[in-house]
Amino acid sequence: MVTVFRAYGLHIVIFTDDHLPAHVHVFGDGQAKIDLLRPGGVPVLLWSENMTKTEVRRAMRTVTEQQTLLLQRWESIHGRLD
Numbered sequence: 259m260v261t262v263f264r265a266y267g268l269h270i271v272i273f274t275d276d277h278l279p280a281h282v283h284v285f286g287d288g289q290a291k292i293d294l295l296r297p298g299g300v301p302v303l304l305w306s307e308n309m310t311k312t313e314v315r316r317a318m319r320t321v322t323e324q325q326t327l328l329l330q331r332w333e334s335i336h337g338r339l340d
Contacts, residue, residue, distance in 0.1 A: 259271050259272075259273050259274065260272050260273075260274060260331075260335060262282070262327075262328060262331040263320070263324055263327065263328065263331075265320055266316050266320060267286055268284050268285065268286045268313075268316065268317055268320060269284075269285050269286075270282050270283070270284050270285075270320070270321065270324075270328065271283050271284075271285065272328075272331060272332055272335055272336075274335055276336070278336075278339070279293055279294075279295070280293070280294040280295070280329060280332040280333075280336075280339055281293045281294055281304065282294060282321060282328055282332075284317040284320075284321065286309060286313050286316075286317065287308060287309060287310070287313060288306060288307050288308025288309035288310075288313065289306070289307050289308070289309065290303060290304075290305065290306035290307070290309055290314060290317050291303075291304040291305050291306075292304060292317065292318065292321045294321070294325060294328055294329050294332065295325075296329070296339065300322065301318065301321045301322050301325055303317075303318060
């Protein structure tokens, strides 16, 4: 597990033994899994557990704002997306 970004009380991680499609796990008071998709696409919430609606919105906003960086980190850990 590699923490790739921290902000607003959240930490965003990529598991080194994870699988496609490219996604991140976001931990705060609870946790969420967010699909990153490709550049130009919009990240998609796959599930959340024990996160308030406010925390989920914050996680989605952060992942959307940092999507390019997070996709670059995914590729540096797992290799090319295609």
